[in-house]
Amino acid sequence: MNIQPHFDGAGPFIDGMAVVNIGKKSGYIDRTGKIVINLQFDDAGSFTDGMAPVQIGEKWGFIDKTGKIAINPQFDEVNAFTEGMSAVSVDKKWGFIDKTGKIVINPQFDGVGVFSEGMATLLLGGKVGFINTTGKIVVNPQFDKANAFKLGVAGVIVDSKLGYIDKNGIYVWNPMN
Structure with missing residues (x-):
């Protein structure tokens, strides 16, 4: 039409x-x-x-x-809902709300990504790590960039080198050019 x-x-x-x-x-x-x-x-x-x-x-x-x-x-800013949560910004810090509008992860990060496979990227002090749906940091911020988890792994970049980690932050493919 x-x-x-x-x-x-x-x-x-x-x-x-x-x-x-x-x-x-x-x-x-x-x-x-x-x-x-x-x-x-x-x-x-x-x-x-x-x-x-x-x-x-x-x-x-x-x-x-x-x-x-x-x-x-x-x-101040919001992202789309994924996995029942939306990233929201308050006073330049990011956290997450549920579909009722309740803050479930306090705005405390410099940036966040969307949830995928129960994990979301976080930006803190210029480095990227991962949090779970309770807001617990499960992979400490240590990467220059990171992609969302897909099929249990996430692409990460350190010093312009690409590698892949599992949900525990363990490399399944070490960074290389």
């Missing part, structure tokens, strides 16, 4: 809806092009796990698929 262009911007269809923009406001359309959530947000992201990030004023929160505010805008 073709949707006639009358939006200033549009994102991809995810879970049957796409973010659209007209001027400085964002909302959502369905696959027929019908506006299903009014263009009322200052910015918006795609739905994942039934929730979408929205910005109202300077703060970010989340809506459900009906457009109802599910988590009040109170965060």
Whole structure:
């Protein structure tokens, strides 16, 4: 189906809806092009796990698929929900909330990635490590860069050399050029 262009911007269809923009406001359309959530947000992201990030004023929160505010805008930045949690920034520190908006990992890190296989990257003191879903640091920050875990391993870079570690931080493939 073709949707006639009358939006200033549009994102991809995810879970049957796409973010659209007209001027400085964002909302959502369905696959027929019908506006299903009014263009009322200052910015918006795609739905994942039934929730979408929205910005109202300077703060970010989340809506459900009906457009109802599910988590009040109170965060400086947010990421999409993965594995039931979203990374959130408060006063330039990152932590995680659950789908009720409860902080489950206090904002304490300089940066974080998304959860994959129960682990997320963390940035602390310029180095990258990994935390589990309780916020426990399970692999100390020691890498220059790191990818998310896939099939039980994560790619890590130290001194421009690529290696792979397991979830205990043990190399399964030592760093090399």
